[in-house]
Amino acid sequence: MIMKKYLLIFIFSIFAFPCLGQISTCVNIGGYWGEWSNQYFYEAFGHEHQFIVYHKGSHPSRYFFKVVITNYDFPDAKEKRNHLKTDTWYTYNGYVEYMPQWDNRKNEYTLNKFIDSFQLGDCYNGKGLKKVNAIIKIAPYKRTPHTYNILFGGYGVGIELNWPKK
Numbered sequence: 001m002i003m004k005k006y007l008l009i010f011i012f013s014i015f016a017f018p019c020l021g022q023i024s025t026c027v028n029i030g031g032y033w034g035e036w037s038n039q040y041f042y043e044a045f046g047h048e049h050q051f052i053v054y055h056k057g058s059h060p061s062r063y064f065f066k067v068v069i070t071n072y073d074f075p076d077a078k079e080k081r082n083h084l085k086t087d088t089w090y091t092y093n094g095y096v097e098y099m100p101q102w103d104n105r106k107n108e109y110t111l112n113k114f115i116d117s118f119q120l121g122d123c124y125n126g127k128g129l130k131k132v133n134a135i136i137k138i139a140p141y142k143r144t145p146h147t148y149n150i151l152f153g154g155y156g157v158g159i160e161l162n163w164p165k166k
């Protein structure tokens with residue numbers, strides 16, 4: 001009887017507490033957004049204004065993508081309602097650090113190959129991180145942001161994060 005109780009608590013806890021590691025991604029190439037895809041191999045860690053993406057099962061210090069919003073302000077309830085009502089995205093400045101990936105055609109590490117690899121779920125730690133300025137747009141939200149569009153280097157990366165409930 002006691003084992004059934006613990007088993008039931010364990011099963012309930014798996015479904016009751018969302019995992020931050022559940023992320024979806026899409027990319028913008030040439031002004032066109034692609035399809036959203038679940039990234040079962042990636043995990044994310046951080047806060048609303050700064051987070052990293054790394055391979056599931058590896059240490060977070062081995063991240064290959066980092067997003068930092070440098071002018072983030074925590075909107076109050078009135079501002080959140082206004083953004084939801086008008087469907088206006090929040091726009092912030094910041095930067096990203098990404099891991100350029102090896103491009104066999106160009107015989108060098110490139111952002112273009114990173115974008116391809118990121119969408120396919122096969123980014124790996126290549127040869128050092130590169131830091132570039134970015135514009136980060138966040139979809140309107142009630143409690144915490146979930147959908148980010150990060151624009152940098154002529155590309156865009158969309159990320160949906162499943163933050164734990166507060």
